[in-house]
Amino acid sequence: MSPQKKLEGLVAATITPMTQDGEINLSVIGQYVDYLINKQGVRNVFVNGTTGEGLSLSIQERKQLAEEWVTRGKDKLDHVIVHVGTLSLPESKGLARHAAEIGADGIAVIAPSFFKLVNKDALVAFLRDVAAEAPDIPFYYYHIPHLTGIKICVEELLDGMIEQIPNFEGVKFSATDLLDFGRCAKGNDKGQFALLYGVDEQLLSALAMGATGAVGSTYNYLGKINNLMLEAFASGDLHSAQKYQFCVQEFLGFVIAQGFGVPQIKAVMSLISGIPMGPPRLPLSSASEEFVLKVKAKLESLKSCPYTLH
Template identity: 30%
Template sequence: MNSVKEKMAGIYPATVTPFSADGSINRLAMLEIMKRNLEEGAGGLFIGGSSAECFLLSPRERKNAFEVASELKGKTNLIAHVGAVSTCQACDYAKYAKELGFDAIAATPPFYYGFGSREISRYYHDIYEASGMPVIIYNFPGNTGKEFNLADPVYRELFCSPAILGVKHTNQVVYQMERIRSLNPDLVVFNGFDETMVAGLALGADGSIGSTFNFMLPHYKLIFDTYKKKDLELALELQVKANNIMEALCSVGLIPAIKYVLTAQGIDAGEPRRPFLPLSPEQKQYLEQVLRQNLVAG
């Protein structure tokens, strides 16, 4: 494993954005979540991603979240998600993250307008050239609608270019993750779906970035450590329990559910941004039952 992979390896919570009653970012709650996760063994923090409701935040709020996380600079690996539809906006976020001392940046591809591979490749090169930081490609086709077709020579060249540090593979087709890693073994590869952690590790992921790690990182740290010790039977047993929880979370609404559980654990994460809706009493009761039956640590 090269030095960059060694430094970046591990499991990272995709940190949520807690809101106060007036709708502003609750900086103290965000710091409390991050510090707790570090005490629980997180290898780093992924800031401003999907779990942070990034596309529901204003540009100033996205930068505010980076500022809060930068208080932990030097204490852990910090990755800033800078993705935007506009290249100019993404470059602005990337340059600000660098100024704040983040260790790495990540970006979803630009979406909505049906951009082609040449346009998407140029977007990543522009971010790299503007910030001086190679980018982790946030591969999330289920949300962005953009597939990185590795038969396309433009994408093959992109994944092998100095502009790209790695990939956050939030795609249940883990075969593609292995193909990307095979194309460029020097990339830092993160499994991006919590529910496929064991599969991702089996196919060579250096670590994992997950939304549910906010409130159940010890459970996933146990999966990660157990897999590394080659106790595959226990790792799979723990993954199944985690997947039971994930199934319940998704059935009631992933982001509202994560915020509800954090608040129930004593850290007031507030309500999600509309159009997300808070959980009903029945949904909360169902979720609490599933957590009691399946959460091993956390």
């Protein structure tokens, strides 16, 4: 892994494979790493986030997963970013120390969502205390207000953040507010921060606003087509970039209409990659067989798009 390399491009928000008994399944992580690299062209991962059911895992499970991704990704992946956010400051600090000790390339923290922080200063203080436990690796704020209920504008947070958190390097921006995102990009004119967009179906819009990369669940199995979109956009071929984005939107619009959450993401990944992701952890319920059959038919109907079944 290459901590000195800037985090950019696609970052797969990893799924946590589980056995049918609901235990984490570490045995397929090596295969998962190779699949991302060889089939999807994705060399960066974001572990134990929302897609990975991080807040449904025990602290020990989160440590085991982080260790496995770092070990299996060694000399293969460019970045293994470990999400260490919890509802407890001591637990988040412990996970941050652990991530640094095992050689992770960065950590990220979501805002606590039960006892909600109501102002910028309190949120920054929480983030600062966690980041200070891993001062030698990059720190990223994970902004996902529709789940946390924390709607403090990221533009406001970025003002003075580097003075408070010296190892702060960017944001995972999982919100549809392109006004806030655009203001962040305007203030990032020197490229000092990684602005990683997290709403996959709107990635092209975020690129036009100034996104430097993207973190998302669909890059696990749609990395190939999204990489083509990134390449087209970078070369100034907006027509082709739109074509790829519209193709992604057609598929995502279809699955969202069916009801698309972590259980369905796991089912789609299992279908496309051939790697068994298993069921989600309760209280989430597995995707239905009907959903899987509909998705398979939809993928097969998109012959003009570079999707591939395993």
